Amino acid sequence: MSPILLYLVGLALIFLFVPMAMGKLKPRTVLHLVQHCHAVLLNGKSHLRWFGGLLFGILPPVVWTLSFKMARKLPNEWRPQIRTLLLPRLEALLLSPGGIAVSTLALLPPVLYLRRKVQDPRPIYLLLLYPAWIKALNAVALGTTWTDFQDVLAWVFYGVLHFASPFLMGWWAWGFAPTGAAQAFGWALGLQNLSGLCIHLAFPNAAPWYKDTYDATVVPDYFFPGSAAGLVRVDAVLGTHLYTKAFRKSPVVFGALPSLHAATAMCIACFVVRYGGKAGAAFALMYTSLMFWSTQYLHHHYAVDLVAGSAISLAYFWLISRIALRRIDDSFVRDATTRGIDRLLCRPAPHANDDDRLAREDLEAARPSARWSVSPGQAPARQVTRGRFFGQNSLDPVPEKEEGSQEKLELVERSSGSSHTDSGSDDSRRNSSEHLSIAYKQR
Numbered sequence: 001m002s003p004i005l006l007y008l009v010g011l012a013l014i015f016l017f018v019p020m021a022m023g024k025l026k027p028r029t030v031l032h033l034v035q036h037c038h039a040v041l042l043n044g045k046s047h048l049r050w051f052g053g054l055l056f057g058i059l060p061p062v063v064w065t066l067s068f069k070m071a072r073k074l075p076n077e078w079r080p081q082i083r084t085l086l087l088p089r090l091e092a093l094l095l096s097p098g099g100i101a102v103s104t105l106a107l108l109p110p111v112l113y114l115r116r117k118v119q120d121p122r123p124i125y126l127l128l129l130y131p132a133w134i135k136a137l138n139a140v141a142l143g144t145t146w147t148d149f150q151d152v153l154a155w156v157f158y159g160v161l162h163f164a165s166p167f168l169m170g171w172w173a174w175g176f177a178p179t180g181a182a183q184a185f186g187w188a189l190g191l192q193n194l195s196g197l198c199i200h201l202a203f204p205n206a207a208p209w210y211k212d213t214y215d216a217t218v219v220p221d222y223f224f225p226g227s228a229a230g231l232v233r234v235d236a237v238l239g240t241h242l243y244t245k246a247f248r249k250s251p252v253v254f255g256a257l258p259s260l261h262a263a264t265a266m267c268i269a270c271f272v273v274r275y276g277g278k279a280g281a282a283f284a285l286m287y288t289s290l291m292f293w294s295t296q297y298l299h300h301h302y303a304v305d306l307v308a309g310s311a312i313s314l315a316y317f318w319l320i321s322r323i324a325l326r327r328i329d330d331s332f333v334r335d336a337t338t339r340g341i342d343r344l345l346c347r348p349a350p351h352a353n354d355d356d357r358l359a360r361e362d363l364e365a366a367r368p369s370a371r372w373s374v375s376p377g378q379a380p381a382r383q384v385t386r387g388r389f390f391g392q393n394s395l396d397p398v399p400e401k402e403e404g405s406q407e408k409l410e411l412v413e414r415s416s417g418s419s420h421t422d423s424g425s426d427d428s429r430r431n432s433s434e435h436l437s438i439a440y441k442q443r
Contacts, residue, residue, distance in 0.1 A: 060190020178332035200255030230298030262309030
């Protein structure tokens with residue numbers, strides 16, 4: 001990441017100092033701009049508190065990175081047997097017509113559950129197309145002839161954006177999502193990758209490149225070197241040996257299931273869809289499609305690896321949504337907090353108008369209940385409701401409470417009979433009694 005950071009810093013210096021050299025930008029203006037960016041970044045916090053929040057957000061990804069690097073130190077006698085034939089068989093079963101049908105039916109219960117959580121359920125129904133989408137990407141990735149353009153395109157997503165996207169997503173969440181969403185993204189990403197690493201170590205499986213390189217009779221062990229697979233062609237195009245050497249020294253060689261490339265892409269897609277609206281949904285579909293295609297095109301993962309990675313990512317996103325994102329979104333609407341882009345451009349908070357201020361005051365008065373009614377003569381209150389995509393928040397007016405009917409008292413005459421049987425004689429006698437009871441029934 002250091003070359004990318006140096007490149008961005010260089011661009012910033014060019015945009016700042018070239019106008020200064022031409023006399024169009026005064027040094028005092030540059031100083032004010034730097035002070036403004038510094039204040040925007042701190043957002044009213046002290047340097048120590050801001051740094052503590054940063055460490056809290058990046059803690060899980062850092063723990064995962066260190067754990068991944070130290071995985072090579074595990075004794076080989078502690079590690080389980082490596083499986084080489086399981087994933088190809090599962091992929092053949094998953095991508096068969098019956099597997100597509102069963103997978104689609106399996107997605108029906110969660111789709112029916114999620115449609116009740118959002119205002120517009122139409123995007124949720126697209127999840128039913130996920131098995132067919134995986135099948136189509138697999139056919140495109142494995143059914144095309146290798147070309148330099150496709151090799152470079154797959155390298156950009158698999159070898160570059162996969163490592164840069166968490167940093168870019170963190171900055172995007174800071175700028176365009178409520179305060180605290182970037183930290184939630186760090187925890188979701190770190191926890192899912194830690195879970196994936198544990199599965200890699202406890203349930204090792206060979207990637208497609210192993211079948212391309214070795215015969216089926218060869219029994220693998222943990223001394224086998226890793227392979228860059230299709231990235232070897234990228235090294236040939238770029239004239240380097242970067243990926244060939246890097247994958248040979250990989251700490252986890254047999255970590256095909258689940259695909260952390262797919263899990264990372266799905267995690268980013270969930271956050272972008274939640275806070276990016278329709279444009280975010282379109283970007284998420286494009287990004288995940290190209291990432292899923294590149295992993296299979298370069299022979300680094302099977303289709304079943306992508307499904308497993310997606311499932312883990314969605315599970316942790318749901319967990320983080322329940323724990324943190326709902327509270328963050330409610331605070332964003334209720335307290336009218338600003339996003340990073342709002343502070344940078346000196347714009348008011350998206351929910352800082354009079355109606356929203358009234359809603360926040362009513363919400364404070366009505367806690368802990370999320371619904372309330374208004375007295376005659378007051379402006380209608382508003383409530384925090386679930387939004388369109390994955391629980392995005394919005395403000396909707398609360399419908400007025402219908403006037404209830406007045407309580408009525410009714411006199412009800414009921415008669416009941418009881419029958420008794422005398423077991424001491426052959427003749428049975430029936431005694432019936434009627435009584436009146438007055439009951440008050442409230443409608």
